[in-house]
Structures are given as structure tokens and as C-alpha cells.
Amino acid sequence: MTARRPRILAIDDTPANLLMVGAALGRDVDLQVATSGRKGLAHATACPPDLILLDVMMPGMDGYETFGRLQDDPLTRDIPVIFVTAENSPDDETRGLDHGAADFISKPINPAVLRARVRTHLTIKRQGDLLRSMAFVDGLTGVANRRQFDETLEIEWRSCRRTASPLSLAMIDIDHFKQLNDAYGHQAGDACLKAVASVLKTGMERPRDLIARYGGEEFVCLLPDTELTGARDKTEELRQAVQQLRISHVTSGVAPMVTPMVTMTLTISIGVATVIPQAELTAEGLVAAADSQLFEAKRSGRNRTCSVAFGQAKP
Ligand SMILES: [Mg+2]
Structure with a gap:
């Protein structure tokens, strides 16, 4: 069975960071990028990704507000979000996790750490999706339960x-x-x-x-x-x-x-x-x-x- 490439949405107001994420993740993932919280939300609802990388510090709608809106929408609520926080900002990290973020990565982004965290959360997401789909299917007949x-x-x-x-x-x-x-x-x-x-x-x-x-x-x-x-x-x-x-x-x-x-x-x-x-x-x-x-x-x-x-x- 060939699984489709996981879809990842990276939201960051600094284009250089998005390029770095793209280079780190390579061709194994289908990467979408957005340079503001608002654009990111539009992407996420139009075509829900498997994982979101979300910059905390952005002008206008910052990472927390963007995250709150993702949580409010049933369509995007279950998508794991990894916060990307500024260097040495433990407050941002704990605040993100307290709000229900899947994880955080601090800047400057270390490509190997990014890949490892992304892989872990994609695996968890896949397992969750599988459980959710099993919960709605009748085991014997394969039709809805x-x-x-x-x-x-x-x-x-x-x-x-x-x-x-x-x-x-x-x-x-x-x-x-x-x-x-x-x-x-x-x-x-x-x-x-x-x-x-x-x-x-x-x-x-x-x-x-x-x-x-x-x-x-x-x-x-x-x-x-x-x-x-x-x-x-x-x-x-x-x-x-x-x-x-x-x-x-x-x-x-x-x-x-x-x-x-x-x-x-x-x-x-x-x-x-x-x-x-x-x-x-x-x-x-x-x-x-x-x-x-x-x-x-x-x-x-x-x-x-x-x-x-x-x-x-x-x-
Ligand atoms: Mg930023």
C-alpha cells in the first residue's frame, strides 16, 4: 500500500523560515506555506493538513490567536499543531503546551529536531485517525455503525x-x-x-x-x-x-x-x-x-x- 505524502502547513511571517522548513522536510511531505495567521486558517479549512507548524510571533493575528481559531473549528480541531517559538522563550513554550499544542520547536530551527518531531506527531495523528475511523465502522460488515x-x-x-x-x-x-x-x-x-x-x-x-x-x-x-x-x-x-x-x-x-x-x-x-x-x-x-x-x-x-x-x- 502506498500512503499519500503527509500534508503539512507551515505558517510563519518570515519567508526565510518557511524556506528553511521546506529544505529540512524535503520531498517526503507535501508542504503548504502561509505568511500570516489569516492565510494559514484559510489554507487549513480549505484543505485540512495532517500537521501544522505555527510561528508564535506574527504581526496581526499571532500564533496563539491562530491556534485558538483552529481549535474552535470542528474541521481543524484535531489537527496537531507544533508551535515554533523564538529563541529562549520558555514562557511561550509552556503557554503553547498549556493551550493544547502538540509540541514546540525553538528557533533557530534545527533540521534534524524538526524532522524527528514532525515524524512523531504524524505517526500519532495517523493512529488517531485510524481509531476514529474504526469507531464509526461496523466491524463485521464494514458499513457505518x-x-x-x-x-x-x-x-x-x-x-x-x-x-x-x-x-x-x-x-x-x-x-x-x-x-x-x-x-x-x-x-x-x-x-x-x-x-x-x-x-x-x-x-x-x-x-x-x-x-x-x-x-x-x-x-x-x-x-x-x-x-x-x-x-x-x-x-x-x-x-x-x-x-x-x-x-x-x-x-x-x-x-x-x-x-x-x-x-x-x-x-x-x-x-x-x-x-x-x-x-x-x-x-x-x-x-x-x-x-x-x-x-x-x-x-x-x-x-x-x-x-x-x-x-x-x-x-
Ligand atoms: Mg514571526
Whole structure:
């Protein structure tokens, strides 16, 4: 695997210092430079770097103020910052560390020290990024996990409320999953979860569409800017795609036959709810509405989609 070159942003009002940093770090890094705090912030938000080298003494917005603004922005808050302090200024060093800087380097810059500190903090940053991404992914299926779903739902709820756009949510449940586990064992159950997750994920074509594992054999799909009819069409596509996997599934007691073992194809049931978010409604309410439609889909025979416009008076 070839990792991309780490992106480093150096902010310093003295161009000679930036040249020195460039010479010390060489071609192993992708170096961006800015000659003021303001320009540095613009760079950092436009294309968040992996690490920032920040001069403390700058006219206008100094290093501390620049750092404070980086901390205030969720987009740049987690980027490690190494303060570059003037010679013999232990106060600056402790002040920077107290404020949450990753480290400091004092001037005149020693190239070997700079390289070593940068390497260390890039490693820590990479490990942190990896942990953060793992914290949002379901280990078995590789789709988003419940936590990422909860956070994304909050964000999309607010976004659709601002723009008065429809937000659709689909609860998806594998039919007769317990029987599959009982008949074929948990490994087969896991393989089935992975296969279904993969089909559902492939079906998410727009960047904001999200598929997540909600728990057990239940998945949830979030479709922002999607009307009820659009959501129904999408979930019907997903339902048919899962059916076309043709995973054979043994179940028992499918009415009216009471034959103990009936071979059938693996299917999913889906409950859809669509809302234009408003003050008197909640995201939890939308989830509950989709859940009750899922219950309805199960009750009326499974392998189908039931849907509702949430928050609208029934005609
Ligand atoms: Mg300076």
C-alpha cells in the first residue's frame, strides 16, 4: 500500500523560515506555506493538513490567536499543531503546551529536531485517525455503525430542516434471520449479514446517502433530499437486489404450509418514513415511524416495503 505524502502547513511571517522548513522536510511531505495567521486558517479549512507548524510571533493575528481559531473549528480541531517559538522563550513554550499544542520547536530551527518531531506527531495523528475511523465502522460488515448513523441523522435532520427538504429513513430487517442462524450456524449468519450489507452499500449512489448496521440483522438507510416516492423506489431496488443474491434459506412453518423445512430465498423487509423536519418533530420520531412501517411489512407477509409520510395529517 502506498500512503499519500503527509500534508503539512507551515505558517510563519518570515519567508526565510518557511524556506528553511521546506529544505529540512524535503520531498517526503507535501508542504503548504502561509505568511500570516489569516492565510494559514484559510489554507487549513480549505484543505485540512495532517500537521501544522505555527510561528508564535506574527504581526496581526499571532500564533496563539491562530491556534485558538483552529481549535474552535470542528474541521481543524484535531489537527496537531507544533508551535515554533523564538529563541529562549520558555514562557511561550509552556503557554503553547498549556493551550493544547502538540509540541514546540525553538528557533533557530534545527533540521534534524524538526524532522524527528514532525515524524512523531504524524505517526500519532495517523493512529488517531485510524481509531476514529474504526469507531464509526461496523466491524463485521464494514458499513457505518450505529454511532455514525446517530451522528449523521442529527446532522441531516438539521440540514434538511434549514432547507425545508424531505429526509427519508428506511429500517431494513433480514427476514427469518434467526431460523437461518439456527439451521446453518452463526458463521453462515455472519456471511449472510456481510452479503446483504455489501448489496445495500452498493445501492447507495449519492455521496450523502448512508447505510448503517443498526443492530443484529437490522440495517438503516438515510436518504437526504429524498421524497417518499423516491425513497420507496430506492428501497424496492435494494429489496430486489438482495432477493437476487439467491441465498438459499431454510425456514420452518411458513403459513399455510406446516412442512418443517421449506427452502426459500433470503429476503428483507423494509419500513420507510419521510419527513420535512420541523420544530415540533424529532429525529427519534422519524426512526420510530420507519420502525412501525417495518413492523407492518413483517406483519403483512415480509419481503416488502411499507411506508409513511411522517408528521403529516392523514387525509
Ligand atoms: Mg514571526
